[in-house]
Amino acid sequence: MYDYTTLSEAISGLQERGYTYDFNLRPDCLHCPELDRQLSPDEFTITETYRFEGMSNPDDNAVVYGIASNDGLKGTFVDAYGTYADTVSEQMIQKLNFRR
Template sequence: MQTYDTLVEALDDLNKKGYTHDFNLANDCLICHKPLLQLRPEQFHIVDVFRFEGMSNPDDNSILYAIESTDGQKGTLVSAYGVYADEVSNEMMAKLKIE
């Protein structure tokens, strides 16, 4: 399993590996604005997850998801640990749950 020291290092390496789409979390899907894509939970799987913890500020904590769609589109989703406080569907929450 690959490890990274920083979020920027991870994003740069994943981009080089083809994870070029920048996904954002919506209520019931992931959205990429360029190119315009919407992925519902059944249309993607999580390839890998990386956690980053701020050294001095807990607000700097984040999770990076490496995502691939069922049709081969690759991208990343960066989310704060508090993502589950946002309004997302139960299906999306279950998909992004980290054990």
């Protein structure tokens, strides 16, 4: 694991190591808009996780995930500490370790 001070440093570091795609969360998958590709929870692995906490504002809390698909697609997913936890499937909650 690497040590990053900011969210943007973590994203840049991951991109430098080949995590080039951005993923968005959907209720039952991660979606890569650039490729119009969806990954269900059993089609990807979380390879790295970095958490950041805002010093003065809890809304600044975030986590960036390094994501690798089973067939080698690599990218990042950024979440504001479980903001989406009530709108995703139980499988996605378990995969991303959201807390309700």
